[in-house]
Amino acid sequence: MGELQRMYDEVPPPSPEVLAEGRARLVALAREGGRRGPRRQWHRGLLAVGLAGGVAAAAAAVVAARGSDDGPRETRPVSAHEVLTRAAAAARLEPELHPRPGQYLYIRSVVAWGPGKVAPGKAPGRETRERWVSVDGSKPGLLRAPCRGQGAKVCDSPIPIEDESAPVPRPGSQLWLVRAMPGLLKHWKSQVTAPAPTPVATPGHDRPFGEWNWYGVSELVGDYLPPKMRAEVFEFLGDVPRVKVNEHATDAVGRPAVSLSQDADGGRLELMFDRSTYRFLGSRYLDRTPRPEGGDWIGTAESGAGEVKTTVLKVEVADRLPARS
Structure with a gap:
């Protein structure tokens, strides 16, 4: 016991992010009925952060089913509904931010692009971006x-107000979404269950995000929504038909992920979730239309790279913009 006490004193407690991830893994494990995989050798370092996190790591992006003879376990692919149900449970465990009018959301993300299947053989690119959004x-x-x-030098670009005549909170802003989301979700559910497709409105016009669209929802969950509201969006997506699952995806920083996608208008948009915890990671867009030779996709992701991945690393609240670089 003395040795355990010394280990406890020497190792700092886990961060809130680690605890949230461990809780999400426990939720995933509980949904599997507490079943564990074959016995494995645990690294001694796991003891310092608690046995619960190590045990919960057994939850993966496939569901295991033990045979009647208690023999080798078989696996079956997860469904989109199952992934999103678990993603909703993980979202509810995330720490909640409390942004106020006049503040900013700070979002740091990694964007990786090319070559994708459209331009094989072309060199990919990758960069870290920071955004401050009112x-x-x-x-x-x-x-x-x-x-x-210009190499490692960073440049600042203003993000303009789209419609200065609109009342505050302006459509599309985070506070506007919090107010509008209950009605939007109700409207979207009626569209998903409708027998015929409905027209898609362009965000920023008469009814921003008002019509159901897989691409539009990806933008909503890509920055910040309160945990309960993000979970409700994932639960809504769980009832959307014709969503494909890829259990062997990777995000923009190379982490294993399970992705959910739909194809539309010559492209495919994937939402990516951590393969163990089902925490939302980011998105991947793949352009499936043929493109002519050329294109400077090494220099920028917005130049027709064929493939663009975005992984959100951090979201915080800021009182003011930073000094311009």
């Missing part, structure tokens, strides 16, 4: 990213 849409925001063709 919580209520009342102020311009800021994008900080590597300068084009």
Whole structure:
């Protein structure tokens, strides 16, 4: 016991993010009925952060079913509904931010692009971006990213207000979404169950995000929604038909993921979730239309790379914009 006490004193407690991830794994394990995989050798370092996190790591993106003879376990692919149900449970465990009018959401993400299946053999690119977005849409925001063709130097670009005549909180802002989301979800559910497809409205016009669209929802969950509201969006997506599952995806930083996708208008958009905890990671867009030779996809992701991945690393609340670089 003395040795355990010394280990406890020497090892700092896990961060809130680690605890949230461990809780999500426990939820996933509980949904499997507490079943464990074959006995394995645990690294001694796991003891310092608690046995619960190590045991919960057995939850994976496939569901195991033990045979009647208690023999080798068979696996079956998970469904989109199952992934999203678990993603909703994981979302409810995330720490909640409390942004106020006049503040900003700070989002740091990694964007990786090319070559995809459209341009095989072309070199890929990758960069870290930072955004400061007005919580209520009342102020311009800021994008900080590597300068084009200038190596490691970063450049700042303003994010303008789309419609200064609109009342605050302006449509599309985080505070506007919090107010509008219950009605939007109700409207979207009626569209998903409708026998015929409905027209898609363009965000920022008469009814921003008002019509159901797989691409539009990916933008909503890509930044920040309160945990309960994000979970409700995932639960809604769980009832959307014709969603494909890929259990062997990777995100923009190379982490294993399970992705859910739909194809539309010559492209495919995937939502990516951690393969063990089902925490939302980001998205991947694949352009499935043929493109002519050429294109500077090494320099920027928005130049027709054929494939663009975005992984969200951090979301925080900021009181003001940083000093311009």
